[in-house]
Amino acid sequence: xxxxxxRSQDFSRWYNEIVQMADLADYSPVRGCMVIKPYGxxxxxxxxxxxxxxxxxxxxxxxYFPLFIPMSFxxxxxxxxxxxxxxxxxxxxxxxxxxxxxxxVRPTSETIIGHMYAKWIQSYxxxxxxxxxxxxxxxxEMRTRLFLRTTEFLWQEGHTAHAxxxxxxxxxxxxxxLYADFAENDAAxxxxxxxxxxxxxxxxxVTSYTIEAMMGDRKALQAGTSHFLGQNFARAFDIKFLDxxxxxxxxxxxxxxxxxxxxxxxxxxxxDDQGLILPPKLAPIQAVVVxxxxxxxxxxxxxxxxxxxxxxxxxxxxxxxxxxxEVSPGWKFNDWEMRGVPLxxxxxxxxxxxxxxxxxxxxxxxxxxxxxxxxEGLAEAVVELLSTIQVDxxxxxxxxxxxxxxxxEDFEGLREGVANGFAHAWWCGSAECEAKVKEExxxxxxxxxxEQEPGKGRCVVCGEEATERAVFARAx
Amino acid sequence: xxxxxxRSQDFSRWYNEIVQMADLADYSPVRGCMVIKPYGxxxxxxxxxxxxxxxxxxxxxxxYFPLFIPMSFxxxxxxxxxxxxxxxxxxxxxxxxxxxxxxxVRPTSETIIGHMYAKWIQSYxxxxxxxxxxxxxxxxEMRTRLFLRTTEFLWQEGHTAHAxxxxxxxxxxxxxxLYADFAENDAAxxxxxxxxxxxxxxxxxVTSYTIEAMMGDRKALQAGTSHFLGQNFARAFDIKFLDxxxxxxxxxxxxxxxxxxxxxxxxxxxxDDQGLILPPKLAPIQAVVVxxxxxxxxxxxxxxxxxxxxxxxxxxxxxxxxxxxEVSPGWKFNDWEMRGVPLxxxxxxxxxxxxxxxxxxxxxxxxxxxxxxxxEGLAEAVVELLSTIQVDxxxxxxxxxxxxxxxxEDFEGLREGVANGFAHAWWCGSAECEAKVKEExxxxxxxxxxEQEPGKGRCVVCGEEATERAVFARAx
Numbered sequence: 001x002x003x004x005x006x007r008s009q010d011f012s013r014w015y016n017e018i019v020q021m022a023d024l025a026d027y028s029p030v031r032g033c034m035v036i037k038p039y040g041x042x043x044x045x046x047x048x049x050x051x052x053x054x055x056x057x058x059x060x061x062x063x064y065f066p067l068f069i070p071m072s073f074x075x076x077x078x079x080x081x082x083x084x085x086x087x088x089x090x091x092x093x094x095x096x097x098x099x100x101x102x103x104x105v106r107p108t109s110e111t112i113i114g115h116m117y118a119k120w121i122q123s124y125x126x127x128x129x130x131x132x133x134x135x136x137x138x139x140x141e142m143r144t145r146l147f148l149r150t151t152e153f154l155w156q157e158g159h160t161a162h163a164x165x166x167x168x169x170x171x172x173x174x175x176x177x178l179y180a181d182f183a184e185n186d187a188a189x190x191x192x193x194x195x196x197x198x199x200x201x202x203x204x205x206v207t208s209y210t211i212e213a214m215m216g217d218r219k220a221l222q223a224g225t226s227h228f229l230g231q232n233f234a235r236a237f238d239i240k241f242l243d244x245x246x247x248x249x250x251x252x253x254x255x256x257x258x259x260x261x262x263x264x265x266x267x268x269x270x271x272d273d274q275g276l277i278l279p280p281k282l283a284p285i286q287a288v289v290v291x292x293x294x295x296x297x298x299x300x301x302x303x304x305x306x307x308x309x310x311x312x313x314x315x316x317x318x319x320x321x322x323x324x325x326e327v328s329p330g331w332k333f334n335d336w337e338m339r340g341v342p343l344x345x346x347x348x349x350x351x352x353x354x355x356x357x358x359x360x361x362x363x364x365x366x367x368x369x370x371x372x373x374x375x376e377g378l379a380e381a382v383v384e385l386l387s388t389i390q391v392d393x394x395x396x397x398x399x400x401x402x403x404x405x406x407x408x409e410d411f412e413g414l415r416e417g418v419a420n421g422f423a424h425a426w427w428c429g430s431a432e433c434e435a436k437v438k439e440e441x442x443x444x445x446x447x448x449x450x451e452q453e454p455g456k457g458r459c460v461v462c463g464e465e466a467t468e469r470a471v472f473a474r475a476x
Numbered sequence: 477x478x479x480x481x482x483r484s485q486d487f488s489r490w491y492n493e494i495v496q497m498a499d500l501a502d503y504s505p506v507r508g509c510m511v512i513k514p515y516g517x518x519x520x521x522x523x524x525x526x527x528x529x530x531x532x533x534x535x536x537x538x539x540y541f542p543l544f545i546p547m548s549f550x551x552x553x554x555x556x557x558x559x560x561x562x563x564x565x566x567x568x569x570x571x572x573x574x575x576x577x578x579x580x581v582r583p584t585s586e587t588i589i590g591h592m593y594a595k596w597i598q599s600y601x602x603x604x605x606x607x608x609x610x611x612x613x614x615x616x617e618m619r620t621r622l623f624l625r626t627t628e629f630l631w632q633e634g635h636t637a638h639a640x641x642x643x644x645x646x647x648x649x650x651x652x653x654l655y656a657d658f659a660e661n662d663a664a665x666x667x668x669x670x671x672x673x674x675x676x677x678x679x680x681x682v683t684s685y686t687i688e689a690m691m692g693d694r695k696a697l698q699a700g701t702s703h704f705l706g707q708n709f710a711r712a713f714d715i716k717f718l719d720x721x722x723x724x725x726x727x728x729x730x731x732x733x734x735x736x737x738x739x740x741x742x743x744x745x746x747x748d749d750q751g752l753i754l755p756p757k758l759a760p761i762q763a764v765v766v767x768x769x770x771x772x773x774x775x776x777x778x779x780x781x782x783x784x785x786x787x788x789x790x791x792x793x794x795x796x797x798x799x800x801x802e803v804s805p806g807w808k809f810n811d812w813e814m815r816g817v818p819l820x821x822x823x824x825x826x827x828x829x830x831x832x833x834x835x836x837x838x839x840x841x842x843x844x845x846x847x848x849x850x851x852e853g854l855a856e857a858v859v860e861l862l863s864t865i866q867v868d869x870x871x872x873x874x875x876x877x878x879x880x881x882x883x884x885e886d887f888e889g890l891r892e893g894v895a896n897g898f899a900h901a902w903w904c905g906s907a908e909c910e911a912k913v914k915e916e917x918x919x920x921x922x923x924x925x926x927e928q929e930p931g932k933g934r935c936v937v938c939g940e941e942a943t944e945r946a947v948f949a950r951a952x
Contacts, residue, residue: 026592029549030579031570033542035592038607041539063517066509067581067612067628068565073505089544090569091581094507094627095616096562103506105543105567105581116502116511131514136543136612140571151570152543 004338006273011217015268016146022276022339024263025146032144032151039339040147040263042284044154047262048134050186050281051156054178060130060158065112067136068103073111076236080110083203087139089151105138110204110229110255113159114237121161121251123242128171129161147264148221148476155259161239161251165230168252172228175256176209176450179224187262188279188393189213189269190401191223192422192471194447197434202255206230212446212471214401215268218421220446220473223265226256264476269397270363276340277362279393280386287313287382288341289321292329292348305352305375309345312379317386337362342389343382363389363396407469414460414472418443422473424452426466428459436461437472445470480814482749487693491744492622498752498815500739501622508620508627515815516623516739518760520630523738524610526662526757527632530654536606536634541588543612544579549587552712556586559679563615565627581614586680586705586731589635590713597637597727599718604647605637623740624697624952631735637715637727641706644728648704651732652685652926655700663738664755664869665689665745666877667699668898668947670923673910678731682706688922688947690877691744694897696922696949699741702732740952745873746839752816753838755869756862763789763858764817765797768805768824781828785821785854792855793862813838818865819858839865839872883945890936890948894919898949900928902942904935912937913948921946 004021005013019025024040036044052062068091074081089105092098106112117129138152158175162168176193183189191211201208205227213223233239234250243249270277280286291306293299306321313319320341322332329346336344346358357378361369373381404421408414417423418441427433427445438444448470459466480497481489495501500516512520528538544567550557560583567579582588593605614628634651638644652669659665667687677684681703689699709715710726719725746753756762767782769775782797789795796817798808805822812820822834833854837845849857880897884890893899894917903909903921914920924946935942 026595028542028588029546029591030542030544030588033544035542036540038537038539042537044540045538061514061518062521063514064512064520064630066504066506066511067614068506068509070505086572088569088571089567089579091565092568093564093566093578095564095618102569103565112504112506115505119502138543142571154540 004273004275007216007271014271014273015264018267018271018275018338019146019264024267027146030151032141034146034150036154036260039284043263043266043278043282044260046282046284047187048156050182051258052134054182055132055156055158058174058178060132062134063131064133064135065109065116067106069106069109069112071102071104073115074104076111077204077232079232080204084108084139087141089138089140106135107137107139108255108257109133109135109137109157110159110233110253111237114233114239114253117159117161117251117253118237118239121239121241124163124244127161127163127241127251128167130158130171131160132156132158145264147260147267150260153260155257158254158256160254161234162253163241163243163249163251165252168230168254169228172207172209172226172254172256175226175254176211179211179226179256179258182258183211183213183223184394186279186281187266188390188397189223189265190394190398192447192449193451194449194471196225196447197431197445197470199431199434200445202227204229204232206232209450210447212473213265213269214397214404214422214473215265215476216271216400217268218404220422220471220475221261221265221268222446222475223262224256224258227254229253229255270393271340274334274365275338277393278340278342280342280390283340283342284318285320285339285341286317286386287319287343287345288336289319289345289347290329290332290336291321291323292346294349298349301352302347302349305347305357308375309347309357309378312375313382316379316383337365342386345382359385361385361389363393408460409457411460415441418472418474422446422471424449424469424471425460426457427468427470428462428464428466429468430459430462433459433461441472443472443474446473446475447471480749480751483692483747490747490749491740494747494751494814495622495740495743500743503622506627508617510622510626512630512736515760519739519742519754519758520736522758522760523663524632526658527734528610530658531608531632531634534650534654536608538610539607540609540611541585541592543582545582545585545588547578547580549591550580552587553680553708555708556680560584560615563617565614565616582611583613583615584731584733585609585611585613585633586635586709586729587713590709590715590729593635593637593727593729594713594715597715597717600639600720603637603639603717603727604643606634606647607636608632608634621740623736623743626736629736631733634730634732636730637710638729639717639719639725639727641728644706644730645704648683648685648702648730648732651702651730652687655687655702655732655734658734659687659689659699660870662755662757663742664866664873665699665741666870666874668923668925669927670925670947672701672923673907673921673946675907675910676921678703680705680708682708685926686923688949689741689745690873690880690898690949691741691952692747693744694880696898696947696951697737697741697744698922698951699738700732700734703730705729705731746869747816750810750841751814753869754816754818756818756866759816759818760794761796761815761817762793762862763795763819763821764812765795765821765823766805766808766812767797767799768822770825774825777828778823778825781823781833781851784851785823785833788851788855789858792859813841818862821858835861837861837865839869884936885933887936891917894948894950898922898947900925900945900947901936902933903944903946904938904940904942905944906935906938909935909937917948919948919950922949922951923947
């Protein structure tokens with residue numbers, strides 16, 4: 001098996017190698033586009049399932065809007081077209097003929113959905129509209145990375161319309177909480193919930209909120225965003241309703257999205273030099289049985305025990321029995337470690353005799369993570385251990401983030417802080433100070449955390465009074 | 477509530493009205509593209525779920541390939557490009573610049589997937605490859621109809637590669653059976669499994685198989701296709717493997733798809749003048765509770781009983797309790813009939829007294845379909861009735877198809893047969909006879925059924941000896 005570049009040596013290379021060697025994705029012949037391989041796509045399906053369940057539990061429904069958007073639609077919201085125009089893919093020929101109006105391949109769907117909402121929404125009784133869409137979108141990116149930044153990517157985009165600003169803002173933050181809940185409880189990724197600065201917000205939003213996570217190289221990744229769009233798109237697309245007093249009003253809208261980028265986050269937060277480490281809730285395979293034998297007689301007994309494990313566990317966990325003859329147990333160990341299967345179940349002839357199996361945790365390599373467990377009560381033991389692994393992965397990531405977080409009080413401290421991780425620093429709120437940090441350190445404001453101790457201090461850049469700390473970090 | 481055009485008066489108009497009034501879909505501002513509204517999308521989600529479960533149970537896995545395909549890829553298979561070139565949407569501008577090579581928005585993915593398979597497949601050990609993709613595709617259609625023929629549509633496309641022709645053919649037919657099983661058991665749509673004639677086959681296939689269904693206007697709809705591609709794409713994309721004897725061989729491939737068209741089929745097979753009739757297995761809402769009251773005292777008691785029904789049924793069926801105050805029970809009856817909910821559960825004050833509810837079947841309007849059922853054991857009664865409705869809908873559609881099927885022995889009989897439904901007629905196999913039927917009757921060969929009594933007869937067109945009957949019909 002090919003050796004992976006160690007994380008510590010070259011994180012970026014480690015990432016690219018692991019994504020391909022673990023069969024998550026492959027490069028495609030189309031510039032900047034990727035192929036999501038079955039193992040990676042199953043991971044994405046589990047992410048989708050975790051999010052979709054939460055959307056539906058909070059009253060959202062799915063729908064589908066066209067891939068193509070007339071160019072004129074994007075131009076209706078000034079900031080929106082300014083932000084997206086450098087990234088557009090444009091269809092100019094359809095059915096062999098030059099199109100009268102070029103069609104943009106959606107980079108995001110606020111405009112086409114806004115157009116439809118104007119048609120569907122007449123009265124306060126039609127509100128709120130709580131719609132989500134699972135779709136592909138295209139943004140012509142200059143430098144691409146598998147999952148992290150690709151020309152085409154898969155995502156969900158929620159688009160809601162409300163009667164009041166308060167309700168829309170409440171929805172924006174409800175979704176932010178939902179994203180954080182998914183990231184922490186399903187993906188085992190701790191996140192900081194915060195507001196984006198003006199320069200980092202979504203093109204067309206009044207306020208953008210984000211969940212930011214720390215990757216294994218201590219850089220930040222924006223893992224999901226939720227935007228309060230105010231009445232910007234309502235005015236651009238004339239989305240009005242008659243309120244209870246029979247007054248015509250513009251609606252208030254929100255939009256929010258999580259993409260296949262989340263797969264990249266899972267890789268970069270949990271993986272190690274042996275390969276992926278997948279949180280049990282998202283893992284395509286939660287446990288793999290590796291039978292160990294030296295001769296045919298042993299083989300028969302061991303495979304019989306493996307079958308028994310399948311019978312006991314098959315309905316409770318996503319299980320794979322690796323009974324391949326052509327590769328050795330050691331090779332299989334490496335292979336499944338590379339693919340990040342959370343739990344390995346080893347069965348050798350001695351184990352069969354003693355009516356037990358050996359459980360080996362992917363997140364604790366070596367002896368420490370191994371325990372012999374009796375066949376009796378195995379299902380309960382495995383389910384419990386998977387849930388322990390899930391919790392431990394989150395805790396480990398949380399400890400890592402905390403160990404690489406500083407609260408500098410001056411510019412030198414900030415410079416050191418962003419070189420090593422996240423720096424929570426007082427910021428006066430000016431775009432100049434923000435730009436200066438970027439220029440001198442390449443770090444940007446990831447967000448202004450929603451939860452922070454009240455108080456004030458001096459802006460680490462200009463020394464002016466500041467009432468909020470911002471999280472500065474180098475970012476993907 | 478607006479009145480629907482009767483089916484018998486103008487089927488096509490009835491269809492368009494019902495799709496919009498039942499909130500399945502809406503027209504979009506983009507030529508030929510539709511918006512799938514939440515109710516219609518949930519129906520599609522249930523279709524997806526029924527198919528996806530069957531794909532996974534037969535060893536298939538999902539993956540995702542790029543939306544864009546280099547134009548040169550499509551040109552590698554001569555019949556393929558000839559068939560698809562009039563229907564292509566082409567991206568010529570990306571990131572503000574003219575592209576060196578135009579990118580086609582995928583009309584189907586044999587070519588890009590073939591390119592990847594050439595990279596992934598080396599040895600017989602890599603075979604079979606059994607991959608499916610859920611995706612949007614674009615075909616620039618001249619005349620479009622909601623769900624039935626849209627420029628962009630959603631579908632699944634399976635693409636498999638095998639070591640031998642036999643295995644590939646077996647897979648092609650396994651999928652055809654899978655589609656028929658889904659259509660009959662989930663969508664309650666009887667289908668004829670058959671082979672396409674040369675003129676109707678997929679561009680690039682050796683043989684195309686299809687499931688054909690009869691709509692309420694007695695026209696045929698192709699509801700799913702499964703193609704044996706031979707080595708056509710393997711040769712075009714150089715997909716080779718080393719066989720067990722260390723010989724380099726081309727693989728054998730298949731492709732197969734079902735699209736959002738299936739939603740249109742469900743509408744056209746089961747619907748009536750009151751609106752949709754949805755088969756319980758696919759219905760977004762399987763049963764709707766309509767509480768009936770005349771005063772506040774009754775309202776409280778009736779809503780309490782409705783709550784009780786929700787408690788009892790909520791986990792067993794997809795249930796909606798319609799407790800709206802602003803509309804009357806009669807209005808609600810019409811509304812849910814329009815939306816095709818299979819079962820209505822009425823609860824009035826008398827029912828509360830008698831500890832019962834009234835079940836009203838959507839597929840049997842009037843008294844015949846109504847029964848009073850005690851609250852005790854309600855869940856079992858409802859689940860059983862839904863399963864009866866599912867079976868009865870299939871039987872009704874089957875009876876309808878049989879009643880409009882003929883076995884003509886001459887051209888006049890054929891002419892009459894296709895005017896009234898499906899005509900199974902002897903066909904010599906020549907393209908000339910096929911073309912003559914089309915010219916004179918507008919009917920086409922839908923398929924040559926796989927199951928037919930052996931024997932021979934005289935071609936209904938030319939009188940030459942024929943060994944197979946073909947199904948002729950007017951079609952969507």
